[in-house]
């Protein structure tokens with residue numbers, strides 16, 4: 001099995017991406033090992049979300065290679081990458097607001113993982129429980145509060161049966177108590193062996209989960225490694241923390 005080797009679960013090498021004349025990613029390398037939680041920080045516009053989009057297959061990249069458990073993803077679109085085990089959440093949650101919470105999770109299991117209706121029902125029931133959403137199963141997703149919308153975003157990603165999940169600023173806008181609950185959920189997923197890459201501006205939340213940190217600025221990785229070393233790095237202090245709201 002790939003996970004028994006030292007092969008990264010997800011690896012981006014030499015990623016370049018331009019939108020028209022705007023070069024957003026310059027030769028970015030990033031890798032996450034199986035079961036690892038990697039944090040990504042950086043100022044607004046650094047290219048963090050674009051890097052997630054590149055990995056998830058949201059658009060073609062200008063250069064570079066992405067591998068999932070050793071497999072080159074170049075020829076695969078977003079839906080195929082999802083079936084292969086690569087899931088992402090979005091900065092602004094994107095549930096089907098007219099469907100119930102259960103239906104949202106069920107759809108993700110059918111469309112994202114290709115499960116049968118019956119299999120998806122079993123999976124969705126388990127994920128409702130796992131994410132603390134059972135009591136809201138029959139509520140329209142559009143009626144949820146912010147924390148539960150974020151839980152649902154995680155639940156929809158889990159429904160696709162991911163090997164690695166990309167979390168994009170999922171902590172934003174929550175109270176400290178709500179953030180604690182979300183962190184507990186993410187910590188639990190990591191403890192169960194899920195591989196995680198988490199982009200987050202709320203550094204103290206990120207540092208409760210991740211064991212490795214990368215800082216991006218202007219489309220490049222400035223520093224990457226032990227979170228304490230990255231935070232102490234002079235370039236990171238200058239480009240990010242010096243101007244951070246924290």
Ligand SMILES: Nc1ncnc2c1ncn2[C@@H]1O[C@H](COP(=O)(O)OP(=O)(O)OP(=O)(O)O)[C@@H](O)[C@H]1O
Nearest residue numbers: 019022024042043044045046047048049050051091
């Ligand atoms: N589809 C697009 N078309 C044109 N420019 C884009 C597109 N997507 C992103 N950009 C630009 O790419 C740059 C990087 O954006 P990106 O959203 O990846 O940054 P980010 O690090 O995730 O920022 P934030 O922390 O604010 O979410 C920005 O200048 C943005 O305006």
